[in-house]
Amino acid sequence: MPLDVLIKTLFIVLVVVGAFAPVITWIERKQSAVMQDRVGANRANVMGVTILGLLHPLADVIKLITKEDVVPAGANRTMHLIAPLIAAIPSIIAFAVIPYGGVYHFGGTTVNLVVADVDWGVLYLFAIGSLATYGTVLSGWASNNNWALLGSLRGSAQMISYEVTMGLSIVGIFMCFGTLKLTDMAFAQDATFRVFGFLEAFGWLTPLPAWLSWVQLPMWGVVLQPLGFVLFLTCIMAENKRPPFDIPEGESEIVAGYFMEYSGMRFGLFYMSEFIEVVVIAGIVTAIFLGGWSIPWLSSAQIVAHVSATFGDGFANGFCMLLHVLTFFAKVIGMIWLQMTIRWTLPRFRYDQVMDLCWKIMLPLSLANILVTGAVILGIQGLTR
Amino acid sequence: MTTSLLFFYFFAAVALISALGMVLNTRNTVAAAMCLVATMLSLAGVYLLLDAYLIAAIQVLVYAGAIVVLFVFVVMLLNLRSDAFPPSRQVLSKALAVVLGGYVMWRFLKLLPGMLPPEKPIPAGFGGYEAVAIELFTRWVLPFEVTSFLLLAAIVGAVVLAKRRLD
Amino acid sequence: MIPLQHVIALSAALFLIGLVGAVVRRNLIVILMSIELMLNAVNLALVGFSRAQAQLTGQIFVFMVIAVAAAEVAVGLGILISLFRNRDSVNVEDVSLLKW
Numbered sequence: 276m277p278l279d280v281l282i283k284t285l286f287i288v289l290v291v292v293g294a295f296a297p298v299i300t301w302i303e304r305k306q307s308a309v310m311q312d313r314v315g316a317n318r319a320n321v322m323g324v325t326i327l328g329l330l331h332p333l334a335d336v337i338k339l340i341t342k343e344d345v346v347p348a349g350a351n352r353t354m355h356l357i358a359p360l361i362a363a364i365p366s367i368i369a370f371a372v373i374p375y376g377g378v379y380h381f382g383g384t385t386v387n388l389v390v391a392d393v394d395w396g397v398l399y400l401f402a403i404g405s406l407a408t409y410g411t412v413l414s415g416w417a418s419n420n421n422w423a424l425l426g427s428l429r430g431s432a433q434m435i436s437y438e439v440t441m442g443l444s445i446v447g448i449f450m451c452f453g454t455l456k457l458t459d460m461a462f463a464q465d466a467t468f469r470v471f472g473f474l475e476a477f478g479w480l481t482p483l484p485a486w487l488s489w490v491q492l493p494m495w496g497v498v499l500q501p502l503g504f505v506l507f508l509t510c511i512m513a514e515n516k517r518p519p520f521d522i523p524e525g526e527s528e529i530v531a532g533y534f535m536e537y538s539g540m541r542f543g544l545f546y547m548s549e550f551i552e553v554v555v556i557a558g559i560v561t562a563i564f565l566g567g568w569s570i571p572w573l574s575s576a577q578i579v580a581h582v583s584a585t586f587g588d589g590f591a592n593g594f595c596m597l598l599h600v601l602t603f604f605a606k607v608i609g610m611i612w613l614q615m616t617i618r619w620t621l622p623r624f625r626y627d628q629v630m631d632l633c634w635k636i637m638l639p640l641s642l643a644n645i646l647v648t649g650a651v652i653l654g655i656q657g658l659t660r
Numbered sequence: 661m662t663t664s665l666l667f668f669y670f671f672a673a674v675a676l677i678s679a680l681g682m683v684l685n686t687r688n689t690v691a692a693a694m695c696l697v698a699t700m701l702s703l704a705g706v707y708l709l710l711d712a713y714l715i716a717a718i719q720v721l722v723y724a725g726a727i728v729v730l731f732v733f734v735v736m737l738l739n740l741r742s743d744a745f746p747p748s749r750q751v752l753s754k755a756l757a758v759v760l761g762g763y764v765m766w767r768f769l770k771l772l773p774g775m776l777p778p779e780k781p782i783p784a785g786f787g788g789y790e791a792v793a794i795e796l797f798t799r800w801v802l803p804f805e806v807t808s809f810l811l812l813a814a815i816v817g818a819v820v821l822a823k824r825r826l827d
Numbered sequence: 828m829i830p831l832q833h834v835i836a837l838s839a840a841l842f843l844i845g846l847v848g849a850v851v852r853r854n855l856i857v858i859l860m861s862i863e864l865m866l867n868a869v870n871l872a873l874v875g876f877s878r879a880q881a882q883l884t885g886q887i888f889v890f891m892v893i894a895v896a897a898a899e900v901a902v903g904l905g906i907l908i909s910l911f912r913n914r915d916s917v918n919v920e921d922v923s924l925l926k927w
Contacts, residue, residue, distance in 0.1 A: 351688065351690070351691075353691070354690065354691070354694075393713070394713065394788050394789065395713055395714060395717050395788070395789055398714070398717035398718075398721070398789070399717060401717075401721055402717050402720035402721045402725065404725075405720070405721050405724070405725025405726060405729075406720065406724065406725055408725065408729050409694075409697070409729070409732075412729060412732050412733070412736070413690070413694075413732075415736075416690060416732075416735075416736045424736065427736075428733070428736065428737075431729065431733070435726060435729060438725075438726075455789060662828070664828065664829065665829065668829050668833065672833070672837045675837065675841060676837070676840060676841070676844070679841055679844045679845070679864055680844060682848070682857070682860060682861075682864070683844055683845070683847065683848035683851075683852065683857070683861060683864075685857075689854060689856055689857065692856075692857055692860060693860065696860050696863065696864065699841075699864065699867065700867060703867055703870075703871055706829075706834070706837070706871065707871075707874055709829055710829060710834065710874050710875060710878045711878055712874045712877070712878065712886055712889075714886070715870075715874060715886050715889050715890075718890070718893060719870075719893070722893055722897060723863075723867070723893065723896070726897070727863065727896065727897055727900050728863075730900060730901065730904060731856065731859070731860060731900070731904070734856065734904050734907065734908065735856060737908075738908070738911055738917065754851045757847055757850050757851050758847055758851065761843045761846060761847040762843075764843065765839060765840060765843045768839050769836055769839070772832055772835060772836060772839075773832060776831050776832060776835065776879075777879065777880065779831055779878075779879040779880075780879065780880060780881040781881065782878065782881045783881065786878075786881065786883070787878075787883075787886065791883060792883055792886055792887070795883040795884075795886075795887055796887055796890065799887075800884075800887045803887075803891055804890075807890075807891055807894045807895075810894065810895065810898055811894060811897070811898055813898075814897075814898030814899070814901050814902050815901070817901075817902045817905065818901040818902050818904075818905040820905075821902065821905030821906055821908070821909050822905045822908055822909070
């Protein structure tokens with residue numbers, strides 16, 4: 276049993292952290308270049324061969340490793356060392372509960388493509404997110420620098436404020452799916468529902484004619500909880516301190532905020548952890564709101580049934596697994612694109628605007644979302660009894 | 661010597677060493693707060709071994725992720741210098757406190773085996789969020805609502821205490 | 828399967844470390860943190876007994892203790908900040924006006 280956990284962990288660390296995170300730095304440079312009608316970074320080359328600028332992440336890593344490791348005088352050396360680690364580790368271990376595939380049976384063995392299938396998966400994500408605050412808190416204090424302290428106080432206040440709204444905005448999803456387990460949410464989103472089914476439930480048009488029955492939507496989180504999706508996406512982007520919420524790192528205002536005194540690979544860890552969190556955000560939002568690994572309008576039972584008719588059961592399951600993993604990563608890339616678009620479109624919020632947005636706008640909206648969701652669910656249960 | 665017992669010894673050792681580190685640390689208050697975080701995380705590990713999954717998640721979320729962050733905020737804002745505490749004048753009473761504490765601990769550990777009730781088997785789903793939620797919202801709903809009043813009173817009190825007087 | 832005796836021994840050890848810390852240390856912040864350690868030790872004992880008796884009452888009480896601890900830390904730190912603003916010190920030996 277520990278062997279397949281090890282294989283899945285290696286897959287996550289190598290593919291997602293090792294391959295995705297550097298590619299995202301490339302996506303950031305190239306997508307912003309396309310959006311701003313310029314060429315972007317394309318000079319890094321190996322003997323004259325530039326692969327559209329894909330060697331820039333490699334150049335970044337070489338630069339960061341070979342830079343001098345400076346610790347400011349009067350700074351606390353231990354805290355200065357462990358702050359980037361505390362910032363980076365929660366981003367990587369958040370992948371433990373994100374399912375990148377369903378459950379497949381190959382003869383005797385069953386493969387469940389998630390590293391840890393715990394009952395309280397979403398609570399684990401919140402707990403890890405709240406531990407990530409320490410990286411911000413410690414890095415500013417350990418630098419013995421006024422501006423770093425200011426940036427770190429702002430950043431950590433922002434992070435703990437948005438954690439509250441993040442938890443509340445997802446309560447609607449818990450009510451709809453009835454579970455905290457991310458794999459169960461992905462399975463629940465593998466189905467479709469009839470859009471005009473409420474006509475039949477209210478008794479206005481029974482039985483529903485075939486042409487109305489044919490209009491079906493996949494039961495994704497974004498369809499069931501559109502407001503929850505917008506709130507959650509905003510809160511988790513603010514948690515990651517991505518623009519437009521990047522006043523703690525305000526590159527043009529307080530130099531680099533809380534990681535001003537970090538250079539070399541320590542800065543590299545902060546920088547990488549922010550991009551790994553972009554992938555984590557994409558993974559979480561995909562798993563909860565965008566149907567995870569499921570293909571819309573094509574449930575996994577249908578795929579296995581169609582393919583196993585000609586090729587046999589084992590091959591059908593393997594093919595289904597491949598399709599699902601590719602679908603998951605395609606959705607993750609779509610969410611990364613969305614985050615990059617938002618980042619390069621909106622100007623930075625001022626700090627009091629960030630706090631106002633959280634406590635005065637999004638907290639009441641998420642409470643209203645819970646109220647309306649509860650009312651609708653009770654109404655549906657009462658009417659379809 | 662099952663795996664869970666080994667994990668328990670590991671978590672217990674980390675908890676005890678971090679607790680001692682927090683109490684004995686005289687130079688750096690933020691390091692003491694980090695030792696408290698290590699204690700709380702290892703206690704969350706022990707809760708997982710005791711099948712209290714929801715409590716473990718709440719411990720990390722609330723205790724390690726919010727309460728100790730509040731401590732570290734206050735330490736950062738107060739900006740304490742390390743020379744603010746001259747050597748104590750009451751070394752003898754402190755030594756006596758430590759010795760008495762150790763003696764109480766030793767007597768308690770000697771009496772412990774005879775004091776405990778026998779253990780009962782647990783049902784499935786024990787400590788999961790569903791079982792705890794059903795218990796909390798049916799049998800203990802009044803203490804739950806009263807706790808919300810307590811938290812409201814604490815919020816109002818904290819805001820009033822920390823406000824600067826504008827006079 | 829963790830024997831209840833080990834859990835209670837750990838809880839007692841943590842409680843006594845917290846108690847000695849709250850009595851011996853002079854830094855108010857460390858005293859507050861030692862009180863948190865004592866509350867954690869009590870939580871551990873409650874969870875251990877809840878597991879041994881197969882009743883969820885212990886875990887519900889842990890919820891209440893965590894909520895009370897959060898409230899107490901917020902108010903305690905508010906008092907500490909007011910104290911620091913007035914006396915510029917968090918040394919508990921400086922707050923001895925009522926001492927006989």
